[in-house]
Each structure stands twice: as structure tokens, then as C-alpha cells.
Amino acid sequence: MEYLTNEKLVIVGAAGMIGSNMAQTALMMHLTPNICLYDPYGPALEGVAEELRHCAFEGAEITFTTDVKEALTGAAYIVNSGGAARKAGMTREDLLKGNALIAEQFGKDVRAYCPDVKHVVVVFNPADITGLITLLYSGLKPSQVTTLAALDSTRLQSELSKYLHLPAAEIVNCRTYGGHGEQMAVFASTTKVDGKPLDTIIGTATLPEKDWEELKVRVIQGGKNIIELRGRSSFQSPAYLSIEMIAAAMGGKPFRWPAGVYVDNGKFSHIMMAMETSITKNGVEVMPVKGTPAEEKELEKSYEHLCKLRDEVISMGVLPPIDKWHELNPNIR
């Protein structure tokens, strides 16, 4: 069996539904035979390792451990879905602080045990924030950390496909940038529907303005809808797309969707958010984003939302003030 690389891929949160699917997906994509499953929850972790061994992926060498040092030592690539889920009685702030602290410890562990890691994909929510915290505490370069941000774009494609009764393949280059969900900025002008720009269709009989607004609500509520339908959070789609991202970072197939990336370009600064990117063996690169003036305005609003969330984490004391970031991670200006 040919694999893309022999380097070590660590799945953090491998006992969970997303993590266990990520491990299977990575093996099925033949990314690397060298997969280490990490999770603090040992019994389920062992169960996942057993299941994957029972698949008998040719040439695979699956290891698992509840020891983070053992897991991360020698890691070349990491995908982390190891956040906590919101529990009854928790406020949004409780969840934010809990996962922010998990990201801080993860960043510190990366710095301590695998400073030579090549690329890290952060999946747990709010990923723009947990990714930013990971970047700062790990000491990695901005090009080495991305977050899963593609789901709003793929959900836009899916909703358009259903509404217009067209195969998804005829709806090309769906793009949302900035934050997630209600904070996302939809760039309708980038989407081509059967060859025509989506923004020239919105407001016509094909897609009246009112229906478009309702469609956007369905995109925003895509995750909530899965919970209602399946009785559990989505796990197949975040797992699959985040492994597509790490595949690109390994030098495999280019990733076709926006990714969350650290941005500091004058217009947007000291923030992690969904942008047009290119992910290659050399890491992630921010690409130009071009939309209509209204779309660019929407992206600015989305950026401002994210800045508020970031500032909340700073005021919690999980992140230092921005002018101290360089001390925490010299790769940050």
C-alpha cells in the first residue's frame, strides 16, 4: 500500500466521534501508515484503536496513548478535535473559557513535545479562537496552524443545490469568509451557478431575495439541523474536511475550501478567521479575497465580531494583550 508520507500523524480527541472518523478517513486516504491516537479517555480510545485494527488497513501501524507527551513526540502533523462539548447549565462563556484553556495547554504541549511539527489543524469550537490560542502558545509560525472553516461554504453549496435542483457539481466556488455561523460573510459573487455568478441570480425569479435570506439562515443553522435530525452533532463532515486539509499540508490533493488562518495584513490584524488560502507542504498562505463592496463590508463586520470574541479571551486572562503576543510567540509580529 502506497502512502503519501511515513511521517507521524497524531489525532487528538481520537476517542470521540469526530476523532475516530478522522483516523479512519486518514487511513482510507492513504495519508500515512503512522497514526497515533491520543485522548485522555482511555477505554473508548482503545476501542477505536481496536476497531481500526479490525479494518486491517494494509501497512497501517496504529498506536494509541493517553499520555500526551508520548503522543506528540515525533509528530509531524496533528489534527485536534479534542475540545469539550457544551453541557447542561454551562453558559457560552463557560464553554469558551473551557475550550480556550484546553487550547492553551495543547499549544504548550506542542511547544514542549513537538516543536518541529509541520502542520496543525484545529477543529474544536470556537475554532477561530482555539486555533489562535494554539498558534500563540505553541510558538509555531502562522503558516503552520489552520482551523476547520469550510463547513459554512460546503453547506452553502448543499443548500443551493437543493433549492435550485442542480447537482452540487454545477455550483462552483461557494465561499464564506470571516467567522462562522451568524458571523459569516457570504461572498455570493464568487459562486458560479451553472456558469453564472450567484449574485446576479439573487433577486431574480430563480432565487428571490426572500428565499436567499432564508437559505442563508439554513446554512447558518446547518449544524443545529444535524443535531435535530440525527440526535447528535455532525461528525462525518468535520472529520472528512479536516483530513482533506491535513492531506494538502502533507503535499497531497489541494484543499478546495476556505480555511481558518492567522491574518495580519493591515486591514485585518491579530485574528484567525476563514479566508481564501492555499495549503501546501510549505504551510498555509493567505490568498486575496475579492468580493463586491457590500460583501467586503460584510467581511469587515464579521472581523469585528471576531475581534470582540478575541478581546473577551484576553480579558479572561487566557491570552495576553496583543502587544505582548510577540513575547509569547516570536513568529507573531
Add this chain to the structure above:
Amino acid sequence: MEYLTNEKLVIVGAAGMIGSNMAQTALMMHLTPNICLYDPYGPALEGVAEELRHCAFEGAEITFTTDVKEALTGAAYIVNSGGAARKAGMTREDLLKGNALIAEQFGKDVRAYCPDVKHVVVVFNPADITGLITLLYSGLKPSQVTTLAALDSTRLQSELSKYLHLPAAEIVNCRTYGGHGEQMAVFASTTKVDGKPLDTIIGTATLPEKDWEELKVRVIQGGKNIIELRGRSSFQSPAYLSIEMIAAAMGGKPFRWPAGVYVDNGKFSHIMMAMETSITKNGVEVMPVKGTPAEEKELEKSYEHLCKLRDEVISMGVLPPIDKWHELNPNIR
């Protein structure tokens, strides 16, 4: 995106954990873009379809329906994991009868809606029996129906790999035939460990007889162990392996493990059980099984166990007596 075929693949039981993983696996393996998800439980089914659309598999055209006629019409390939799970208070006989009746209806539906289907893989338990019932009621040829039977063999490989501290790749051709679990016949002589036949190692210091007996118990209890560790039945491994089977039936990569197949060769007759097989575009073919005299004796015992189970289903009235099988399905002698 290149797919192996454009023919319709139907996943029966697609709302469940095995079924939803099968659909993702089939798309990731690029088997066909033409996947229909069927399940009587509509909301979760729609949730699975949504998740798969959010993966944005290139070129995929995923449909879903709770209408079995709509699902099966035009089907070229079917994988069925749509059995019922054992519930509190149910006896083993209740479960057997329940799933036997589900298999009977499935067979009748295949005959009614897709008599031209090319291959059907049956996954739900007891698969030797549900597969047999499917074959008889569908009117298909014995070469067109297989059951998932590989897990005992892959679990044997996994347990040997762990016990001997060798990579799974050095433990080749693990084979169990006949029934599942306690009824399985382990053909240790077929397995090569680092080039040596396993049966020459059993009883030596490398693998003392007592340890081998304990190892076999772990293989038998592999499924139970997953439930204890993960708190749920295994789903990744049965999903992956059954899609490997249908891939072979589509003319893809050869399937590397035993499969459950209808056997009527004089020695074993009117039974579905795990045998050495070859699965190709022309269907499944039973291959010779060769073991030591003790192993062949074990296989005979396993066959006898299965005959009892089959006769139980006949006495329940779900299957007619063997001498009437030909009337039900002229492809059965």
C-alpha cells in the same frame, strides 16, 4: 473525480452508525457517485444525507428515501446493515426471528423492485442466516449474495499482532471459516507469521497452547470488547470491510478476507457460511479451503452448528423445508 462505476449503490440501514459510515466509505473509495441512502427512519436518514453533502465529495449525487421501492428501483449493488439490534427483554430467538423476518421482506423487495441487481452484501446479524434468507427470497443466484464474515479473521490478525509484538503486515492470511464467534473454525495452518505457519508456532515458547486458547477467546469476544470499551457496537470495521466487498463486486480491488457465501458442494450443503472466496464482477466464487485434519474437523463442527440455526429458522416457518427451496428460488438446487 473518477469513480469505479456510475451504477446505483443502495445503502440499506443508512440512518444507522454502520450504514452512514458505509456511505462515507463508498464515496471516499470513489466507488460510484450514484448513492442512494435508504432507511425507514426518516429524520436521521436526512441528517446522514446532509452530513455527506457537507463533505462535498466531488461529483457525488446522494439521494435518500424512506420508500423501499424508490430506493431499490434501478439498484445495481446493495449493502444491507438494516437489521434490528437486540433490545432489553428480547431473547436470542426473538432477535433471530425479528431479523429473519426483516431479511425475508428484504429478499422479496429485491425480487420485486431490482431483480437485475448485480450483487448484495448482507451485514446484519446473524448474517449467515439473514444472508441465506435474502438469497432464497430474492431469487438471485448464489454468486450474487455474500455476507460480512471477515471480522473474525481481521480480529485474529490484530490479536496475533498485539501478542507477538509484530506489525500486522507480518501476519499474513489469517483465516477463520464456517460460523462466527464461538462457532468459528480457526485455520491456523493458513496464517504465516513472519513467514512461518502459525500452527508450527502454537505450542512453542513463542505462543504456548494456553496463550493461544486465550487469544482465540479474545478473537471470539472482539465485538463484545468493543461494546465494553466504546459503549457501542463496532461500526467502523463492519462498515469498512463490507464496502471493500462491494468494491470487489464492482470490479475494484480484490477482497482479501473470507466472505459468507452459499455453499452446496456435497460436503457442506444448503448453508451460508464463511469460506475462502473470490469476489469479482462475475460475483462470488467459493474457493478450496485447505487445513490440517483437525482444522477440517473444526469446520465440520462449525457447519453443524449453522445447520441447527438454519433448521431453527425453518421450524419458525420463515424458511420452507430444504426440499422446497428450489420452488422459492429456482437458482437453488
